[in-house]
Amino acid sequence: VIEQKTWIIVRYGETDQMGYVHHSNYVLYLEEARFDLFTSHGLDVAALEQEGIILPVVSMEIRYVLPLHFGDQITVETRLKTDNKFKLELKYRILNQDQKLVAKANTALVFVESKSGKLIPGFHKYLDPLTLKEEMIS
Amino acid sequence: VIEQKTWIIVRYGETDQMGYVHHSNYVLYLEEARFDLFTSHGLDVAALEQEGIILPVVSMEIRYVLPLHFGDQITVETRLKTDNKFKLELKYRILNQDQKLVAKANTALVFVESKSGKLIPGFHKYLDPLTLKEEMIS
Amino acid sequence: VIEQKTWIIVRYGETDQMGYVHHSNYVLYLEEARFDLFTSHGLDVAALEQEGIILPVVSMEIRYVLPLHFGDQITVETRLKTDNKFKLELKYRILNQDQKLVAKANTALVFVESKSGKLIPGFHKYLDPLTLKEEMIS
Amino acid sequence: VIEQKTWIIVRYGETDQMGYVHHSNYVLYLEEARFDLFTSHGLDVAALEQEGIILPVVSMEIRYVLPLHFGDQITVETRLKTDNKFKLELKYRILNQDQKLVAKANTALVFVESKSGKLIPGFHKYLDPLTLKEEMIS
Numbered sequence: 001v002i003e004q005k006t007w008i009i010v011r012y013g014e015t016d017q018m019g020y021v022h023h024s025n026y027v028l029y030l031e032e033a034r035f036d037l038f039t040s041h042g043l044d045v046a047a048l049e050q051e052g053i054i055l056p057v058v059s060m061e062i063r064y065v066l067p068l069h070f071g072d073q074i075t076v077e078t079r080l081k082t083d084n085k086f087k088l089e090l091k092y093r094i095l096n097q098d099q100k101l102v103a104k105a106n107t108a109l110v111f112v113e114s115k116s117g118k119l120i121p122g123f124h125k126y127l128d129p130l131t132l133k134e135e136m137i138s
Numbered sequence: 139v140i141e142q143k144t145w146i147i148v149r150y151g152e153t154d155q156m157g158y159v160h161h162s163n164y165v166l167y168l169e170e171a172r173f174d175l176f177t178s179h180g181l182d183v184a185a186l187e188q189e190g191i192i193l194p195v196v197s198m199e200i201r202y203v204l205p206l207h208f209g210d211q212i213t214v215e216t217r218l219k220t221d222n223k224f225k226l227e228l229k230y231r232i233l234n235q236d237q238k239l240v241a242k243a244n245t246a247l248v249f250v251e252s253k254s255g256k257l258i259p260g261f262h263k264y265l266d267p268l269t270l271k272e273e274m275i276s
Numbered sequence: 277v278i279e280q281k282t283w284i285i286v287r288y289g290e291t292d293q294m295g296y297v298h299h300s301n302y303v304l305y306l307e308e309a310r311f312d313l314f315t316s317h318g319l320d321v322a323a324l325e326q327e328g329i330i331l332p333v334v335s336m337e338i339r340y341v342l343p344l345h346f347g348d349q350i351t352v353e354t355r356l357k358t359d360n361k362f363k364l365e366l367k368y369r370i371l372n373q374d375q376k377l378v379a380k381a382n383t384a385l386v387f388v389e390s391k392s393g394k395l396i397p398g399f400h401k402y403l404d405p406l407t408l409k410e411e412m413i414s
Numbered sequence: 415v416i417e418q419k420t421w422i423i424v425r426y427g428e429t430d431q432m433g434y435v436h437h438s439n440y441v442l443y444l445e446e447a448r449f450d451l452f453t454s455h456g457l458d459v460a461a462l463e464q465e466g467i468i469l470p471v472v473s474m475e476i477r478y479v480l481p482l483h484f485g486d487q488i489t490v491e492t493r494l495k496t497d498n499k500f501k502l503e504l505k506y507r508i509l510n511q512d513q514k515l516v517a518k519a520n521t522a523l524v525f526v527e528s529k530s531g532k533l534i535p536g537f538h539k540y541l542d543p544l545t546l547k548e549e550m551i552s
Binding site: 150151153154155156157158160162208 | 426427429430431432433434436438484
């Protein structure tokens with residue numbers, strides 16, 4: 001299993017007039033956690049973009065369990081599923097500084113040829129170094 | 139059925155380096171559409187907040203079908219489901235200027251007493267004027 | 277003088293826990309107003325980008341006079357100065373629905389060749405159709 | 415002199431279709447840096463808000479010198495000026511991972527009684543512990 005833990009501090013500007021973090025900002029936390037996992041496992045999205053390959057998000061689901069406040073120190077636990085040939089699926093758990101579950105989420109991304117807009121089949125080649133590296137560790 | 143159509147133009151700052159609208163900004167479009175429906179049907183969220191009642195989002199699901207670009211003129215079709223006693227459930231369809239489906243989404247909100255954090259049961263009282271108004275029209 | 281008035285409604289997600297619009301979001305209002313002026317006067321930024329010319333912001337100054345609230349209906353009055361050969365300078369006044377001054381701002385943009393990062397001198401050619409059009413009107 | 419250095423990594427969602435960080439996001443970097451300085455020097459904005467005192471930004475000026483890219487690791491150097499009785503003035507320099515100057519900025523904030531909207535004169539009482547602490551160190 002490919003996993004990553006990412007530590008993020010809530011910014012003031014991420015709150016709304018309810019006094020909690022606005023629900024749209026969790027999307028940015030998930031993205032930061034996802035890129036942290038990618039970078040830690042050798043998947044360089046910026047380099048792929050230079051080659052004309054992009055990774056758009058095709059679906060996202062978030063369940064908000066507890067509110068977040070300015071200054072909260074959260075941990076995002078991200079897990080990459082590798083059993084789908086066409087989608088890069090990730091699962092997330094966001095915990096606050098008291099180790100309480102704040103939110104759960106799923107996202108799915110695909111590898112797309114930027115010019116044509118076509119899905120890239122068998123994208124696991126981009127994950128191989130990543131998977132191999134992980135297997136060597138575990 | 140309580141429905142609303144909301145027209146939004148994509149801002150430049152909502153794009154990302156892929157050249158499309160960043161997926162987090164769809165959350166803001168859904169929110170704008172939802173408040174448009176609320177306002178058009180007599181539900182005044184700001185007034186409720188003054189009374190100590192808030193409406194946090196408890197879940198959200200988005201499926202991204204087609205990319206959006208700077209300057210695109212989108213229509214968000216929002217539909218309010220009223221058969222759940224505890225959750226305010228909304229369904230959305232986002233269409234671009236060519237009437238093509240860009241995204242589908244669901245959100246659920248709850249009415250919460252701000253001080254205590256307790257769910258407010260039987261929240262339909264806040265929807266009554268709205269529902270009644272709608273029934274008079276249809 | 278090249279001027280434009282742009283009408284914007286404040287989004288809920290643009291507020292922060294003070295209960296006012298977060299000061300970073302004024303930057304998006306200015307941008308929306310600026311693009312509204314551009315579009316109304318024939319300057320197509322997206323088309324220029326296709327040709328490899330970009331318009332980054334090089335400076336920005338905002339004075340916040342009165343707070344803005346969720347749902348406020350603001351008017352941005354934008355004025356383009358054309359007397360600087362190298363910078364596209366704009367002045368803005370943001371008014372609320374009571375016609376009270378909410379904020380004043382200045383921004384400066386430059387035309388840059390995307391690949392080389394070089395400033396494009398004599399950029400007024402891009403403004404000519406715009407200026408001419410304006411002069412024909414006035 | 416009261417100073418602070420804050421280290422921030424650029425998020426993917428902070429880029430725009432030019433391929434650089436959108437200029438509005440520098441405002442969030444400045445804010446994160448400012449709160450870092452506040453927290454490190456004993457000024458607890460959240461606690462003040464509980465007492466009904468808020469710190470809105472009243473002016474902001476940013477000069478953009480070099481573009482920022484996704485993944486860049488920036489340092490914000492923040493300096494608090496304490497010679498103005500009514501405004502909390504801060505100066506910022508943003509450097510990239512190559513120690514090149516990316517942007518310079520100034521912001522001014524005021525202490526306001528939330529209910530009345532009145533400026534709080536002689537706000538240095540909030541800064542005293544901070545200033546004293548600093549003087550003991552230097």
